[in-house]
Amino acid sequence: xxxxxxxxxxxxxxxxxxxxxxxxxxxxxxxxxxxxxxxxxxxxxxxxxxxxxxxxxxxxxxxxxxxxxxxxxxxxxxxxxxxxxxxxxxxxxxxxxxxxxxxxxxxxxxxxxxxxxxxxxxxxxxxxxxxxxxxxxxxxxxxxxxxxxxxxxxxxxxxxxxxxxxxxxxxxxxxxxxxxxxxxxxxxxxxxxxxxxxxxxxxxxxxxxxxxxxxxxxxxxxxxxxxxxxxxxxxxxx
Numbered sequence: 001x002x003x004x005x006x007x008x009x010x011x012x013x014x015x016x017x018x019x020x021x022x023x024x025x026x027x028x029x030x031x032x033x034x035x036x037x038x039x040x041x042x043x044x045x046x047x048x049x050x051x052x053x054x055x056x057x058x059x060x061x062x063x064x065x066x067x068x069x070x071x072x073x074x075x076x077x078x079x080x081x082x083x084x085x086x087x088x089x090x091x092x093x094x095x096x097x098x099x100x101x102x103x104x105x106x107x108x109x110x111x112x113x114x115x116x117x118x119x120x121x122x123x124x125x126x127x128x129x130x131x132x133x134x135x136x137x138x139x140x141x142x143x144x145x146x147x148x149x150x151x152x153x154x155x156x157x158x159x160x161x162x163x164x165x166x167x168x169x170x171x172x173x174x175x176x177x178x179x180x181x182x183x184x185x186x187x188x189x190x191x192x193x194x195x196x197x198x199x200x201x202x203x204x205x206x207x208x209x210x211x212x213x214x215x216x217x218x219x220x221x222x223x224x225x226x227x228x229x230x231x232x233x234x235x236x237x238x
Contacts, residue, residue: 079191084139086186087195090130090202091141093179096149097123097172103156104168111216112165118212119172122205126198133195162220169217173210173224180206181230 097119104116134141145153152171159167183203190196217224 079189080137082189083186083191083195084134084137086182086190087130087134087137087139088141089182090179091127091134092146093149093175094123094127094130095142096145096152096175098127099145100149100153100156100168100171103153104164107156107160107164108168109161109165109220111219112168115212115216116168119209122209126202126205129198129201133192133198136194137192162222165220166222169213169220169222170224173213173217174228176206176210176213177228180210 101116101119101123105113105120108116131141156164156167156171180203183199183206187196187199187203190199214224216222
């Protein structure tokens with residue numbers, strides 16, 4: 001009888017202690033060791049950047065902010081890209097004016113030779129000044145003329161006399177009108193002030209050149225094509 005009472009008391013004490021033991025096994029340790037859990041509670045809610053690392057505290061993590069950082073300031077990046085393309089095209093055309101002018105200074109008639117030498121001098125100066133602007137904007141300029149200008153150079157190289165003068169003056173008039181329009185458009189939108197200043201100077205030079213081209217053509221009895229119509233906004237956008 002006494003033995004039964006002892007066994008009953010032992011069983012009863014185990015029943016009382018069992019919940020405490022189970023709870024102790026279920027609770028996490030007070031100070032978990034590093035790496036015990038795959039991810040800390042703070043890390044579970046923090047966004048990660050493209051490299052997979054968690055951005056520092058206080059960093060902007062909104063999609064709009066990330067896109068703005070990658071694309072640049074609104075209203076600037078697009079125009080800066082167009083400014084750089086303008087510089088490349090202007091440099092390419094300036095090189096053609098110098099190369100064709102050098103040829104005309106050798107093969108042209110008296111009036112054409114004088115005009116051609118001025119073309120060489122003026123466009124060499126403009127190319128140098130535009131080059132300084134390009135350097136400040138980090139633009140690498142072309143060092144040779146484009147295919148169309150090379151084709152014209154080869155054509156002129158095969159001509160002489162009045163045919164040479166007519167072709168040279170006609171080509172110069174056509175390209176100067178086109179360049180003048182491009183410079184006029186750039187002057188009104190250039191994002192860089194130094195570039196805008198050089199563009200305005202270039203416009204004045206081209207106006208002068210067009211007047212000289214017309215005078216030489218008139219003296220030589222050469223009829224130049226009429227001034228092309230100003231492109232409309234739709235044509236310019238195309």
